[in-house]
Amino acid sequence: MKRRHLLGATFSTLAILSMPVFAETKWPERPVKILVSFPPGGSSDLVARMLGEKLSATLGQQFVVENKPGAAGTVAASALKAADPDGYTFMLSNLTPFNVAPVRFPDTPYDPITDFDHITYIGTVHLGLFAASSMGVSDLEALIAAAQADPGKYEYGSSGVGSWGHIIAEQFQNVTEAELFHIPYKGSGPMRLDFRGGVVPSIFDAVPQNLPAVQDGTAIPLAVTATERLSSLPEVPTFTELGYDIVAENWLGLSAPAGVDGEIKAKLDMALTEAMSLPDVQAQFDTWGLVREPKTSAEFEAFVSDLLAQWTPLVTAAME
Numbered sequence: 001m002k003r004r005h006l007l008g009a010t011f012s013t014l015a016i017l018s019m020p021v022f023a024e025t026k027w028p029e030r031p032v033k034i035l036v037s038f039p040p041g042g043s044s045d046l047v048a049r050m051l052g053e054k055l056s057a058t059l060g061q062q063f064v065v066e067n068k069p070g071a072a073g074t075v076a077a078s079a080l081k082a083a084d085p086d087g088y089t090f091m092l093s094n095l096t097p098f099n100v101a102p103v104r105f106p107d108t109p110y111d112p113i114t115d116f117d118h119i120t121y122i123g124t125v126h127l128g129l130f131a132a133s134s135m136g137v138s139d140l141e142a143l144i145a146a147a148q149a150d151p152g153k154y155e156y157g158s159s160g161v162g163s164w165g166h167i168i169a170e171q172f173q174n175v176t177e178a179e180l181f182h183i184p185y186k187g188s189g190p191m192r193l194d195f196r197g198g199v200v201p202s203i204f205d206a207v208p209q210n211l212p213a214v215q216d217g218t219a220i221p222l223a224v225t226a227t228e229r230l231s232s233l234p235e236v237p238t239f240t241e242l243g244y245d246i247v248a249e250n251w252l253g254l255s256a257p258a259g260v261d262g263e264i265k266a267k268l269d270m271a272l273t274e275a276m277s278l279p280d281v282q283a284q285f286d287t288w289g290l291v292r293e294p295k296t297s298a299e300f301e302a303f304v305s306d307l308l309a310q311w312t313p314l315v316t317a318a319m320e
Contacts, residue, residue, distance in 0.1 A: 028087065036066070038069050039189070048065045051122070091255050093253045095307070099310075101162070113301075115257070119253070120272045125250050127205065128222075129204055129224075143178070152181050155180065157194065157205075162319075207233065
């Protein structure tokens with residue numbers, strides 16, 4: 001009996017020691033806020049709301065989305081930096097406020113690396129060059145030839161000056177010597193409305209939001225900025241496949257103000273990673289064209305830093 005009691009005590013002790021270190025934290029004890037740097041209805045907003053629902057169910061507190069659009073995402077990122085690092089304010093982070101805006105706007109009031117804890121990488125959407133069917137081009141080379149033959153005649157839209165669409169369009173023109181006339185919009189929503197209405201003949205925009213236009217024949221996808229063909233557009237070549245060194249990805253992740261307790265970050269990362277493994281979430285990611293490649297928190301931190309270095313010369317060149 002004594003030996004059984006001793007073994008039982010030993011196994012109980014081992015079980016306690018093997019439990020995750022965050023098991024003692026009571027977080028979250030009240031609703032948690034997720035900032036989104038875009039208006040309601042966009043891909044970032046939809047991802048935040050879907051994952052927020054999963055986190056609410058798993059962690060027992062509401063995860064509430066708060067939209068803070070404006071100034072290339074710096075409004076939301078600035079609010080995140082100013083928040084108390086107590087584990088109750090996070091942001092669905094993305095490329096523009098962390099890899100583009102700090103270069104584009106030197107007075108950006110935060111450091112994209114040191115002022116934040118980048119906790120969980122969610123996934124990536126890629127950019128595409130889309131032409132209206134009325135433009136009369138069926139492939140990338142046809143558009144390049146037309147733009148080279150008549151510089152400035154053909155227009156393209158982007159979601160704004162300094163947006164990733166604008167920057168990649170500038171890179172495209174540099175490597176192809178095809179001159180297009182830029183029409184910047186205040187967001188991708190108004191741009192897509194004009195594109196589908198025939199106002200602007202081509203756009204550089206995220207792939208997922210343009211899939212309905214591709215399916216109904218309104219938009220012709222000419223190339224994508226992925227490193228390999230996308231499952232959502234398997235017939236569309238990549239720029240690199242066509243001989244142009246143009247690669248771009250708009251990543252999504254969950255970030256916090258610097259200094260959040262490690263146990264909270266570990267608990268959140270585990271819950272979010274489990275949520276993203278659910279079949280319904282994976283199916284929705286596929287529908288949206290969101291490419292998921294798991295990364296640890298340390299890998300995600302390095303990823304954000306590496307992309308800042310990668311985008312700095314591209315943004316600088318677009319500003320010249």
